[in-house]
Every structure is written in C-alpha cells, then in structure tokens.
Amino acid sequence: MSREAALILDRCDELAAISADPEHLVRVHLSPEHAAANALVATWMEEAGLSTWQDAAGNQCGRIEGREPGLPALLLGSHIDTVPDAGRFDGMLGVLLAIAVVSRLPRNELPFAVEVVAFSDEEGTRFGTALLGSRALAGTWDDEWWNLTDAHGITLAEAFVDFGLDPARLPGAFRRPEDLVGYLEAHIEQGPYLEDADRRLAVVTSIAGARRFALTMTGKAGHAGGTPYDRRRDALVGASELVVEIERLSKQQHVIGTVGKLEAFPGGVNVIPGRVEFSLDLRAEFDDDRDECLRLMFEAAHSIAARRGLEFHDHEIYRADAVVCDLDLRAGIEAGIRSTGDELPMAFWSRAGHDGMAVVAVTPIAMLFLRCKGGVSHHPDESVRQDDVAAALDAYEAAVLALAG
Ligand code: HGY
Ligand code: MN
Ligand code: MN
Numbered sequence: 001m002s003r004e005a006a007l008i009l010d011r012c013d014e015l016a017a018i019s020a021d022p023e024h025l026v027r028v029h030l031s032p033e034h035a036a037a038n039a040l041v042a043t044w045m046e047e048a049g050l051s052t053w054q055d056a057a058g059n060q061c062g063r064i065e066g067r068e069p070g071l072p073a074l075l076l077g078s079h080i081d082t083v084p085d086a087g088r089f090d091g092m093l094g095v096l097l098a099i100a101v102v103s104r105l106p107r108n109e110l111p112f113a114v115e116v117v118a119f120s121d122e123e124g125t126r127f128g129t130a131l132l133g134s135r136a137l138a139g140t141w142d143d144e145w146w147n148l149t150d151a152h153g154i155t156l157a158e159a160f161v162d163f164g165l166d167p168a169r170l171p172g173a174f175r176r177p178e179d180l181v182g183y184l185e186a187h188i189e190q191g192p193y194l195e196d197a198d199r200r201l202a203v204v205t206s207i208a209g210a211r212r213f214a215l216t217m218t219g220k221a222g223h224a225g226g227t228p229y230d231r232r233r234d235a236l237v238g239a240s241e242l243v244v245e246i247e248r249l250s251k252q253q254h255v256i257g258t259v260g261k262l263e264a265f266p267g268g269v270n271v272i273p274g275r276v277e278f279s280l281d282l283r284a285e286f287d288d289d290r291d292e293c294l295r296l297m298f299e300a301a302h303s304i305a306a307r308r309g310l311e312f313h314d315h316e317i318y319r320a321d322a323v324v325c326d327l328d329l330r331a332g333i334e335a336g337i338r339s340t341g342d343e344l345p346m347a348f349w350s351r352a353g354h355d356g357m358a359v360v361a362v363t364p365i366a367m368l369f370l371r372c373k374g375g376v377s378h379h380p381d382e383s384v385r386q387d388d389v390a391a392a393l394d395a396y397e398a399a400v401l402a403l404a405g
Pocket of ligand 2: 083123378
C-alpha cells in the first residue's frame with residue numbers, strides 16, 4: 001500500500017519537472033508542457049491497463065470497460081494544469097490517485113466502465129476564464145471563448161491549432177449524460193480544517209461559487225513632484241483604498257475576496273499612476289452571499305472613484321456558481337473514508353474551485369479531500385504525507401467499489 005503511495009508521490013515529482021519555468025512550477029493550457037504532461041500521464045494510464053486518448057479539448061483520458069463493453073462510465077480524475085509558481089499536488093495528485101485506483105480495480109466485472117480524465121485547464125492561468133477542459137467535457141462551451149487571448153495576444157482558437165487540435169471538432173469532446181454514471185475527484189483540501197482537526201480525509205458537501213473580474217481604476221498620470229495633492233487623480237491610491245475595502249467587506253459579509261494581480265501604468269517611479277488594472281476573485285458557499293457582497297464592493301468602488309475624480313470599470317472574466325455534491329456519490333465517498341477506520345467522516349464545503357463545478361452540468365459529482373500541510377496550496381510549499389496518500393487511495397478505491405455495489 002505505501003509502495004503505491006510512494007510511487008504516486010514520485011510521479012508528482014516527475015510531473016513537477018515539466019514546467020515552463022525551471023525555477024517555479026507553471027504548466028498552462030495548451031502549452032508544450034501540457035502536451036508533455038499529457039504524454040507522460042498517458043503512459044501511466046496505459047501501464048494501469050487503461051485504453052487512452054486525448055479528447056478534442058486536450059484532456060488526457062483513459063478507460064477500462066465494466067462487465068460488458070460500452071457501459072456508462074464512472075469518471076475519476078482531476079486537472080494537470082497549474083497556477084504560476086504552483087505546488088506539485090493541486091490537481092496532479094488527484095489524477096495519479098485515480099490511475100492508482102483503476103490499477104486496483106477488477107477487470108470486466110463492474111456494473112460500469114471507469115474512466116480517468118486529466119483535465120487540461122482548471123485554473124484558467126493562461127486565458128483568464130477557467131474550467132475550459134471540464135466545460136468541454138460537459139458540453140457547456142461558449143464560443144465567445146475562442147477569442148480569449150493570453151498574455152502574448154494568442155487566441156484560444158490559435159492555441160488549439162498550435163496544440164494540434166481543431167476548434168471545429170471540439171463538440172467531439174462533449175459527453176452525453178447517458179454515457180456517464182458520475183464523477184469522483186480526490187484533491188488536497190487547500191485549507192487548514194483537516195489538519196486543525198488532526199484528520200486525514202473528508203467528504204466535500206459543496207463547492208464554493210466563484211466570480212472573477214478584471215477591474216480598472218482610471219485617473220490621470222502626472223509629475224510625482226510638481227503635481228499638488230489637491231490636483232491629483234491618482235489611480236493607484238484609489239485602487240489601493242478599494243483593495244482594503246474588498247478585504248473589509250469580505251470579512252464583514254463572510255465571503256472570500258482576493259485581489260491577486262495589480263499593475264500600475266505607466267509604471268514610472270516618478271509618475272503618478274494614471275491607470276491601475278487589477279483582479280478580483282470572489283467566492284462564497286452560497287451564490288447570493290457572494291453576489292450581495294459584490295454589489296457592496298462595486299458600490300464602494302464607485303464612491304471611492306467619485307471622491308477621487310477617478311473612473312471605475314469592471315469586466316467579468318469568469319463565473320462558476322456553487323454546486324452541491326450528489327448525496328449518493330457522497331455516500332460512496334463516506335463509505336470509502338469509513339473503510340480506512342474513520343467512522344465519522346468530516347464533511348465541509350470546498351473554498352477552492354474544482355472541475356466538478358463544470359462536470360456537474362453533465363453528471364453528478366462528489367469529492368474526497370485529503371489533508372495538506374498547513375493548508376498551504378498555490379505555493380511551492382504545498383505538501384502531503386505519504387500515509388495520508390495511502391489512506392486516500394484506499395478510501396477512493398473503496399468508494400468506487402461501494403458505488404459498484
Ligand atoms: O481557484 C481555485 O479555487 C482553484 O484552485 N482553481
Ligand atoms: Mn488550484
Ligand atoms: Mn485544483
């Protein structure tokens with residue numbers, strides 16, 4: 001058992017070496033690193049006895065049949081793309097656990113086929129909007145996305161072609177509900193609750209709904225020395241006031257608002273910033289709470305702008321509403337956790353987003369969380385314990401068998 005867990009951790013290290021930056025792990029959608037990771041994951045899938053293919057959206061997929069060919073499939077998996085300067089377990093661990101579960105499963109016996117999917121773009125690092133791989137699988141594709149551009153001005157459509165995919169054939173990746181039984185994802189918690197409770201595993205009740213925005217505060221650039229304060233329209237001071245207000249309102253309203261990116265223009269040390277472009281990531285257990293807090297934030301933004309002679313503009317780049325995990329699939333996960341000796345599985349909502357938010361459009365979902373050190377994620381210090389990985393593997397396998405029962 002721990003040999004399998006050790007192999008999974010070694011493979012996380014192997015995937016972590018496939019990065020666009022040798023110093024900091026970053027692997028984005030439709031990049032050469034994505035292609036290399038797909039190829040490596042495909043060999044591991046084949047070693048585990050899965051027949052493999054890359055779907056029309058760039059997801060790496062694998063399948064074993066059930067007791068007869070062509071049965072609807074239980075989907076296992078996670079994502080293999082990363083945020084910038086990422087940890088090596090967010091996403092990848094779930095893909096490797098899924099492959100390890102399949103290598104344990106009986107062949108041609110289960111009442112469903114089992115598929116493993118390594119989703120191509122859960123984070124949205126390259127094009128801003130996220131879940132592009134899982135939304136393709138779910139068939140909830142918006143053709144507007146083809147015009148999204150990355151930092152180099154390459155459109156999603158161009159990136160598809162560069163990757164060897166044909167945008168016109170994307171519908172080939174859309175799955176039908178009747179061909180699926182459900183989706184189970186194992187993932188690190190990316191938060192402190194399991195570690196604080198000294199527990200290894202938890203079942204997820206729901207996944208927070210998230211909305212992301214590109215915000216702009218516009219004032220007037222000017223001379224840092226010669227412009228008196230009463231004549232300044234300093235976009236950076238205005239944006240900074242809003243950033244602090246976003247945190248205050250988030251805490252007050254019990255939602256989670258984060259400004260992850262901010263850039264001042266023109267960016268001279270002796271120039272008053274005339275424009276600031278910054279991001280907002282806002283999420284909550286319930287969409288109404290998220291949206292009410294957003295209203296308060298934008299109200300504050302406009303009042304700050306009015307007071308400072310600035311203009312505020314918002315552009316929504318991503319939205320995935322909260323989803324509830326399926327009770328039957330959750331029962332399978334809970335049975336799996338109990339099989340590891342944890343009689344009362346912890347259950348809580350995921351503050352992090354996951355591909356299940358997209359997959360739920362085509363089939364029910366459930367998630368298994370495992371503890372991560374200090375709750376740290378989206379950081380190179382992300383780490384897991386080998387014995388927790390071993391327990392997660394046992395629980396994940398038992399969940400699949402419980403659902404087969
Ligand atoms: O942002 C998230 O919550 C996820 O890690 N993409
Ligand atoms: Mn992530
Ligand atoms: Mn993730």
